Amino acid sequence: MITGRNYIGNQLSSKGNKTYKTFNPELNIENKTVFTEATSEEIDEAVSLASTAFKAFKSVSGKQKSDFLNAIADEIIALDEELINTYCSETGLPEGRAKGERGRTIFQLRSFADLVLEGSWVEASIDTAVPNREPLPKPDLRKMLIPLGPVVVFGASNFPLAYSTVGGDTAAALAAGCPVIVKSHPMHAGTGELVAFAIIKAAEKTNMPNGVFSNLNSSGIEVGEQLVKHSKVKAVGFTGSIKGGRALYDMASQREEPIPVFAEMGSINPVVILPEALKERGETLAKTYAGSITLGTGQFCTNPGLILGIKSEHLEAFIEKLSTEIVEIEPSCMLHPNIHGAYNRNKETAVSQQELQVVADYDNNVRSNYAKQAVVTVKGDNFLSNTKLQQEVFGPFSMVVQCDDKTQLEQIIWQLEGQLTGTLISNDTEISNYPELISALQNRVGRLIFNGVPTGVEVCPSMVHGGPYPSSTDSRFTAVGIHSIKRWVRPFSFQNWPNTLLPDELKNENPSGIIRNINGKLSKETIKDKL
Secondary structure, eight states, X not given: OOOSOEEETTEEEOOOXXXXXXXXXXXXXXXXXOEEOOOHHHHHHHHHHHHHHXXXXXXXXXXXXXXXXXXXXXXXXXXXXXXXXXXXXXXXXOHHHHHHHHHHHHHHHHHHHHHHHHOGGGOXXXXXXXXXXXXXXXXXXXXXXXXXXXXXXXXOSSOXXXXXXXXXXXXXXXXXXXXXXXXXXXXXXXXXXXHHHHHHHHHHHTTOOTTSEEEEOOSSSHHXXXXXXXXXXXXXXXXXXXXXXXXXXXXXXXXXXXXXXXXXXXXXXXXXXXXXXXXXXXXXXXXXXXXXXXXXGGOSXXXXXXXXXXXXXXXXXXXXXHHHHHHTSOOOBOSOHHHHHHHHHHHHHHHTSTTOEEEEEOOSOOOTTBOOOEEEEEEHHHHHHOXXXXXXXXSSEEEEEEESSHHHHXXXXXXXXXXXXXXXXXXXXXXXXXXXXXXXXHHHEEEEEXXXXXXXXXXXXXXXXXXXXXXXXXXXXXXXXXXXXGGXXXXXXXXXXXXXXXXXXXXXXXXXXXXXXXTTEEEOOOOGGGO
């Protein structure tokens, strides 16, 4: 079923001469399928098709979009073992992880299907006219969220399903009524093509306009650059490095018509362990965090890359136990030789910094592309004076900062760059003595965790997966959960508009039966005096 070609709408295409293969990091060999990178002509065809499709797709009913999203989920399930086997061969990740991520992807699709079927997500707001108001009459105003237009989604290296071809960005954009062009990640192009096939098949079964989805192969940065610069593209979704996300953000802002880039980028996810918690359960915490640091070979954006505590014998004991526990864990395979190489380089840069001490570094022989986990420690003064120590080391690596006192701990938190998560480890009473610390953490992160680990992102309406820059480009939005749909829409008002020409969501009769804000009150009622 994998052809190595591009999907331009519902048609397969391979007009270019630039080809590449994916790589099996577990076996340390190339996979067999040859993929053809999209040409400039194919890029323009895909975007133009999406722009045309948008004219129809933006007005598709919630019921129709719900059927489409559920059909995509059904088609992904139907791919069965072919999808799982391809996923594993392109990532080195185990079958259990592949099936778990597939389940998460299905759940995301069905969650958005339920959201658009119910319909209240458009945030309809109606303020009826008061023609006799003095000194000026009040007009009739009706507002709702409408889709932006064609969206480009960049596949993520570390989540071939949940953050890639049909991940949260794509599912949310389709739910909003925006056609999607995916720039497939070259490390898992086969997985991407299989999922693209499922989306195209679902689109045809549910009579969606051709061009509602396209999937373009790319081995480098050229295809992505052309897509972001294309005048008919109206927004971009990205999950990856700070360098990559920032480059796209700058590129989009320099267009004649600037467009938003919603990028989820780097994070070291600070973990603060308070003194009493260290004293009471330091050994247990060390074991827990050794597992969290190495989970998935540390290839999560929520990996705990920074642990902070106040100097004490209990912090010293924690560092010693963490060092012992982490080297007892068997190393695992990274996603690609390039990621493995970047991990080793970034780790070497970190450990070469002055005043930094390596307390754990797995030193046994490992197979190709397997990462050796490490833990380092540094004093608070040195961390404050060296901003390089804040740089993410993507992989099974963490740094423990030994702060002089409570004041220095708070100072470090205030100086941190924006992060996706922050974690506070405390007993129930000790935490009340640190209100300033809590305030500092809240200012720096998108999600604050109490007595847990940052790894693991629940998909639900209350989840925030985003944070102050550079963890994301816009901290007002989340990349996970149904509210991520708000990235792909804008508010729009109708003034004194004829009722018959209004969208169903704003009509007096409320044919959609949704919850609306009518003159300041939430209601499903009709506006009877206007009928």
